[in-house]
Amino acid sequence: MGTPEELxxxxxxxxxxxSADMDAFSERTGLSQARIHLLWVLGAEGPVTQRALAAALGVTPRNVTGLVDGLERSGHVTREPHPDDRRALLVTPTALGAEVVATLTAGHRDLADALFGSLSAADRRRFGAMLDDVVASLVQALEEQR
Amino acid sequence: MGTPEELxxxxxxxxxxxSADMDAFSERTGLSQARIHLLWVLGAEGPVTQRALAAALGVTPRNVTGLVDGLERSGHVTREPHPDDRRALLVTPTALGAEVVATLTAGHRDLADALFGSLSAADRRRFGAMLDDVVASLVQALEEQR
DNA sequence: AGAAAAGGTGAAGTAACTTCACGATGAGGT
DNA sequence: ACCTCATCGTGAAGTTACTTCACCTTTTCT
Known part of the structure; x- marks a missing residue:
């Protein structure tokens, strides 16, 4: 108990x-992970170009076209003309899309409370510090192997 | 700092x-996540039927057929006849497949050491206990919402 | 022996990705 | 103004991971 590998x-x-939790949300809304992710970014950033979405999601711009196609069909977003750049489109959540985003952020908060809400403030700080250390180690490990 | 949401x-x-770390491994070996996952299970369980793989991976048997097709083409596994059941096939790692599995488990150990090796035994125990609590909370949250 | 269950695969379809090519617009230098 | 070059989005074509349904073969159970 308590070996690095067990941890x-x-x-x-x-x-x-x-990821099972996300799948559950996915099932409830009928939206795929990829589209949910896009909506999540949209909720955080507000209306943005597809190019920006591609960068935020770490996928090719071409792929965003397809995702937005789907979300447009299902009525979650619209493509609005960019006010200053006639090449670009602003992906904008509809009322339905905004509702999903709201559910998403609420779920995020609820999950955080369910997981960590019962811990004492001191424990949370300790856990956070350890998490930071682990994340830092992982970042370093990732850089080394490249 | 230290709010549930931050954690x-x-x-x-x-x-x-x-997942980035796994992607890196994926890139290095030229094997997809799904096929690596299959090899990993194979490494843990030894030669098993496709049915068993499907259960272990949480996918349909039909999908395993496709994954094994790919791994067979790339020379990582073979389909051997099952000694007692002529319907079934035993998916068996080749030398190449076994090598990948060995690299995989070595990488797993190294990663564990890189992440947690520097922590004191007491810290590891504390972190493990908190992790257990969090996992338990998450399991409970998942059951409730179903 | 006969029915039902289990193992694997063909066929067909979906979603998320990729690369490459291309048309349209924007921006900078001369 | 003009030409070049970068940028935004999308059509075309292809890959991989998945699914369901139908089907054949073999095992198992009564």
């Missing part, structure tokens, strides 16, 4: 569970 | 980084 496995278990 | 965000960052 890693438990962390990986956590990631699978988190 | 969740940092945890999500950790999952992103872990």
């Amino acid at each position: 890693l496995d438990r962390t990986l278990l956590l990631t699978t569970l988190l | 969740l965000d940092r945890t999500l960052l950790l999952t992103t980084l872990l």
Whole structure:
């Protein structure tokens, strides 16, 4: 109990569970992970160009075209002309899209409370500090192997 | 600093980084995530039927057929007849496949050490305990919302 | 022996990705 | 003004990971 590998496995278990949580949301809304992710970014950044979305999502611009196509069909976003640049389009959430975003952020908050709300402030600080260390180690490990 | 939401965000960052690490491995080996996952299970369980793989991976048996097709083409596994059941096939790693599995488990160990090796035993225990609590909370949250 | 269940695959379809080519617009230098 | 070059989005074509449904073969159960 408490070996590095056990900790890693438990962390990986956590990631699978988190992804299960997202899948549940996905099922409830009928939206794919990719489209939810796009809406999430849209909620954080407000109306943006597809190019910006591609950068934020880490995918090619061409792929964003397809995702926006789907979200437009399902009535979650619209493509508005960019006021200053006639090449660009501003992807904008509709009322329905904004509603999903609101549900999304509410779910995020609820999940955070469910997971960490019961911890004492001191424990949260300790956990956060350790998490930071782990993240830093991981970033370093990633850079080294490249 | 240290609010539940910040902790969740940092945890999500950790999952992103872990997935980046897997992507890096994927790139190095030229194998997709799905095929690596299959090989990983194969490494843990030894030669098994496709049915068993489907259950372990949480996908349909039909999908496993396709994944094994790919791994067979790339020379990582073979389909051996099952000694007791002529319907079934035993997916078996080749020498190349076994090598990838070995690299995989070595990478897993190295990553665990890189992330948690520098922590004191007491810290590891504390972190593990908190991780357990968080996982338990998450499991409960998942059950409630269903 | 006969029915039902289990193992694997063909066929067909969806979604998320990619690269490459191309048309339209914007921006900078001369 | 003009030409070049970068940038925004999309059509075309292809890959991979998935799904469901139908089907054949073999095992298992009564």
